[in-house]
Amino acid sequence: xxxxxxxxxxxxxxxxxxxxxxxxxxxxxxxxxxxxxxxxxxxxxxxxxxxxxxxxxxxxxxxxxxxxxxxxxxxxxxxxxxxxxxxxxxxxxxxxxxxxxxxxxxxxxxxxxxxxxxxxxxxxxxxxxxxxxxxxxxxxxxxxxxxxxxxxxxxxxxxxxxxxxxxxxxxxxxxxxxxxxxxxxxxxxxxxxxxxxxxxxxxxxxxxxxxxxxxxxxxxxxxxxxxxxxxxxxxxxxxxxxxxxxxxxxxxxxxxxxxxxxxxxxxxxxxxxxxxxxxxxxxxxxxxxxxxxxxxxxxxxxxxxxxxxxxxxxxxxxxxxxxxxxxxxxxxxxxxxxxxxxxxxxxxxxxxxxxxxxxxxxxxxxxxxxxxxxxxxxxxx
Amino acid sequence: xxxxxxxxxxxxxxxxxxxxxxxxxxxxxxxxxxxxxxxxxxxxxxxxxxxxxxxxxxxxxxxxxxxxxxxxxxxxxxxxxxxxxxxxxxxxxxxxxxxxxxxxxxxxxxxxxxxxxxxxxxxxxxxxxxxxxxxxxxxxxxxxxxxxxxxxxxxxxxxxxxxxxxxxxxxxxxxxxxxxxxxxxxxxxxxxxxxxxxxxxxxxxxxxxxxxxxxxxxxxxxxxxxxxxxxxxxxxxxxxxxxxxxxxxxxxxxxxxxxxxxxxxxxxxxxxxxxxxxxxxxxxxxxxxxxxxxxxxxxxxxxxxxxxxxxxxxxxxxxxxxxxxxxxxxxxxxxxxxxxxxxxxxxxxxxxxxxxxxxxxxxxxxxxxxxxxxxxxxxxxxxxxxxxxxxxxxxxxx
Numbered sequence: 014x015x016x017x018x019x020x021x022x023x024x025x026x027x028x029x030x031x032x033x034x035x036x037x038x039x040x041x042x043x044x045x046x047x048x049x050x051x052x053x054x055x056x057x058x059x060x061x062x063x064x065x066x067x068x069x070x071x072x073x074x075x076x077x078x079x080x081x082x083x084x085x086x087x088x089x090x091x092x093x094x095x096x097x098x099x100x101x102x103x104x105x106x107x108x109x110x111x112x113x114x115x116x117x118x119x120x121x122x123x124x125x126x127x128x129x130x131x132x133x134x135x136x137x138x139x140x141x142x143x144x145x146x147x148x149x150x151x152x153x154x155x156x157x158x159x160x161x162x163x164x165x166x167x168x169x170x171x172x173x174x175x176x177x178x179x180x181x182x183x184x185x186x187x188x189x190x191x192x193x194x195x196x197x198x199x200x201x202x203x204x205x206x207x208x209x210x211x212x213x214x215x216x217x218x219x220x221x222x223x224x225x226x227x228x229x230x231x232x233x234x235x236x237x238x239x240x241x242x243x244x245x246x247x248x249x250x251x252x253x254x255x256x257x258x259x260x261x262x263x264x265x266x267x268x269x270x271x272x273x274x275x276x277x278x279x280x281x282x283x284x285x286x287x288x289x290x291x292x293x294x295x296x297x298x299x300x301x302x303x304x305x306x307x308x309x310x311x312x313x314x315x316x317x318x319x320x321x322x323x324x325x326x327x328x329x330x331x332x333x334x335x336x337x338x339x340x341x342x343x344x345x346x347x348x349x350x351x352x353x354x355x356x357x358x359x360x361x362x363x364x365x366x367x368x369x370x371x372x373x374x375x376x377x378x379x380x381x382x383x384x385x386x387x388x389x390x391x392x393x394x
Numbered sequence: 395x396x397x398x399x400x401x402x403x404x405x406x407x408x409x410x411x412x413x414x415x416x417x418x419x420x421x422x423x424x425x426x427x428x429x430x431x432x433x434x435x436x437x438x439x440x441x442x443x444x445x446x447x448x449x450x451x452x453x454x455x456x457x458x459x460x461x462x463x464x465x466x467x468x469x470x471x472x473x474x475x476x477x478x479x480x481x482x483x484x485x486x487x488x489x490x491x492x493x494x495x496x497x498x499x500x501x502x503x504x505x506x507x508x509x510x511x512x513x514x515x516x517x518x519x520x521x522x523x524x525x526x527x528x529x530x531x532x533x534x535x536x537x538x539x540x541x542x543x544x545x546x547x548x549x550x551x552x553x554x555x556x557x558x559x560x561x562x563x564x565x566x567x568x569x570x571x572x573x574x575x576x577x578x579x580x581x582x583x584x585x586x587x588x589x590x591x592x593x594x595x596x597x598x599x600x601x602x603x604x605x606x607x608x609x610x611x612x613x614x615x616x617x618x619x620x621x622x623x624x625x626x627x628x629x630x631x632x633x634x635x636x637x638x639x640x641x642x643x644x645x646x647x648x649x650x651x652x653x654x655x656x657x658x659x660x661x662x663x664x665x666x667x668x669x670x671x672x673x674x675x676x677x678x679x680x681x682x683x684x685x686x687x688x689x690x691x692x693x694x695x696x697x698x699x700x701x702x703x704x705x706x707x708x709x710x711x712x713x714x715x716x717x718x719x720x721x722x723x724x725x726x727x728x729x730x731x732x733x734x735x736x737x738x739x740x741x742x743x744x745x746x747x748x749x750x751x752x753x754x755x756x757x758x759x760x761x762x763x764x765x766x767x768x769x770x771x772x773x774x775x776x777x778x779x780x781x782x783x784x785x786x787x788x789x790x791x792x
Contacts, residue, residue: 020637025681026688275772289774292765298772299764303697310677310694311670333670340667385666392638394646394666 021326023317025310027095034092038099041068046105048363054106055219055366060183066107070139075113080121084134090254094261094316101265104366106220108142110258111180116143116188118254123199123239123247132186132201143201144184145255146175146226147248154252154379160228162191162198169193169238171200171208171231179377181224182211188239189228190248199239199247206231218373220366252378253331257315259374260334263342264312267305270342270349270367274298277353294352301345308341328391332384339375339384346371399447406431406445407458416464425468426501428459434500438484442492443500450687468502474544475499475506479552481625483571486610486618491571495550507548509539509572509596510619514791517762519554520563520616521781521791524598526555526570533557533570533608535578535601541756545581545594546732548574553603554619556786557612563786567615571607578602588748589728634679641709641750642672644743648716661716668709675701693771700763703753710747717743 027035045065054062069075077093079085086092093113100109117136120129120143135141149159160173171191181187187202187209202209208231214223239247275298278289288294315334318326346368350357357364375381388394414427428434429443436451438444445451456466469476480499483491498504515522524537535555545551551572558566574581578601583591610618638646649657649665675698682695714721724744741749754760768774781789 025684026690275774279774286778287775289768289772290777292761292777295768295772295774296761296764298774299700299767302693302767302772303701306694306697307671307674307678307701310681311674313681314677333673336667337670337674381667382663385663385670388670389662389666392669394649394662394669 042103046103075139076137079137085137089320091320097258097261098265101262102269104220108180112143114258115145115255118251122250125241142184144181146178146187147190150174150176152177158190160191162193169233171228175226178224197244199244201237218369256335260312260338263338264309267342267345270345274349304341308338311337332387336381336384342371403451416462422501429500474508478622478625479506482622485621504549505547507545507551509551509553511541531605533603535598539596542594559787560785564616569609569615569618591732645713707750710750713743
């Protein structure tokens with residue numbers, strides 16, 4: 014049977030404070046995440062924009078969702094989702110998804126109070142940058158990750174390979190999922206620990222690096238094993254938050270693609286008319302608008318449900334948003350390149366950056382088919 | 395201010411319920427009394443079915459009536475009157491029009507229809523050809539209208555005519571209220587692909603209309619018609635359906651009945667894809683409603699019609715695919731029926747499949763909707779126009 018109960022109602026409208034937050038983030042990104050700067054970082058060796066990251070940290074944005082007792086602002090995920098929407102518009106290369114969402118949510122859910130107190134203030138300040146290493150070398154999420162943990166007295170020894178770790182090369186700490194004698198464990202491993210070898214993958218979307226991480230006899234203290242709660246459930250929570258953050262980022266990217274493409278269709282003249290006056294173009298843009306608005310709704314709803322802690326509804330809202338926004342973002346960026354025409358196929362134009370971000374995020378943390386299967390389970394179909 | 399309004403509305407509801415218990419009063423009598431208490435359309439003036447308060451109280455009024463066992467189905471039974479005619483008459487009608495027509499309209503004592511589209515004027519409504527020629531205090535109407543919902547039940551029609559063929563097309567139009575029982579009015583059912591006739595064709599042959607049933611000035615028909623169409627948008631976009639309702643519920647039903655958990659994984663994925671899209675669209679209407687209520691409407695309010703039409707067609711077609719061989723049947727057959735409500739409400743998967751084809755045609759085709767979104771929301775330039783500033787008479791027509 015399918016779910017028939019009415020979903021919880023959450024308001025979409027932004028509060029005055031939230032509007033100010035959006036304005037603040039936009040202002041910063043307008044100056045700091047220009048096309049030139051994004052390209053400089055994506056082609057450089059730093060792996061992320063340290064200048065922008067520091068600025069975001071100084072504004073308190075890296076600690077938005079971290080509880081106050083651990084040095085954060087204790088805001089809800091709704092606030093953070095607004096930041097993701099803006100980052101998505103600009104493709105700003107910063108490790109907010111990897112550190113503040115995937116890493117910090119895992120620590121929040123699985124860590125002991127002591128561990129949270131040790132790790133999260135650094136995350137909130139932006140000085141600690143976490144990455145979540147939970148996939149096997151082929152990038153699959155299975156019950157058996159690519160890393161094994163063996164007990165050795167008071168310590169653990171990790172061996173194996175974790176694949177497709179977002180911001181894995183540059184993170185200060187790796188939240189590593191490993192199979193131990195009692196099942197899945199999460200370890201917080203400093204990136205410079207002996208035996209850790211990190212190699213950037215050649216990725217489709219250069220604005221979001223991913224690394225392959227080889228663990229060769231890596232010794233970790235038991236104190237660095239997250240011991241506050243069940244690791245499987247914690248990982249699930251972190252991934253659910255990650256999925257919602259990506260959907261918001263995708264909604265932002267979709268809107269930006271529509272905005273720039275529409276502006277071009279107004280300005281570009283062929284056959285003595287602006288190409289946006291041709292129905293072939295106008296109608297495609299109208300279809301993009303329809304899809305973009307619904308993608309926003311799905312993403313906003315998921316973010317607010319996550320913020321409200323409505324776990325049952327989140328099991329519907331999160332996979333719905335991730336699957337829908339992924340499809341729409343990819344379509345929109347594809348239409349974008351087509352409408353820009355020849356210039357849209359060039360490296361110098363930004364259309365391909367969004368197209369690549371769209372495809373990459375569609376496949377990140379589960380493709381649409383995977384999420385639709387989760388949705389089906391949640392609604393009983 | 396808001397508290398005063400609430401008090402006023404509450405008082406009228408209590409007075410209405412005291413004199414006319416909603417569950418025990420015959421429907422038409424109740425609706426008449428509802429009108430007299432200013433609870434028909436609260437935003438309008440006192441004495442004309444309103445209280446002069448914010449329209450947001452109407453939802454509260456309707457909710458309380460339904461809770462008390464009363465009916466608000468007059469809004470569907472007389473959808474063209476209450477949904478579109480009322481707003482037009484209040485904006486452009488004379489005091490006499492308002493006194494004469496609004497109460498019987500709201501009470502469903504008189505059903506209304508809309509006479510806009512013609513065989514030669516669909517998307518291009520302003521090209522319409524039905525003529526009205528003045529003879530003293532009377533106008534003589536000749537022509538043909540189509541897609542006239544409820545025309546066979548209507549007492550009154552909202553009619554747009556051409557009164558001056560020598561002016562450019564928008565300028566030569568005049569708007570009337572026409573008595574559907576007058577001489578020369580011939581209402582014929584329009585047999586649709588579903589086997590039903592929700593709609594009609596209406597022929598006018600030397601039909602007389604007294605000048606005092608003209609709405610607005612001669613030549614101002616386009617502006618009045620736009621008011622009617624704006625009210626249509628509001629009437630359609632007023633409510634948000636529950637999650638999983640509408641055509642997706644038919645798809646889910648077909649899936650569970652014919653496949654269940656053993657269904658084809660490709661079809662399951664497709665079903666979930668449609669479910670997700672239907673829910674995203676539903677959330678958009680919720681978001682639009684919230685934004686409109688706060689006075690900050692954005693693009694989310696303009697996309698619903700287009701999205702719904704195209705998605706509804708896709709889902710109902712997919713539902714037929716899910717049913718396999720049963721999708722080749724048409725239960726109940728095509729025997730001619732003439733429903734007293736539009737058949738968008740409550741219907742079989744087979745009929746929904748056929749009915750949905752009209753969704754992207756009625757109330758603005760999807761092509762026209764895309765032009766509107768492109769031009770008014772996205773700010774793209776309009777189409778080149780060959781019929782601008784030339785007499786309607788000289789514009790090529792098919």
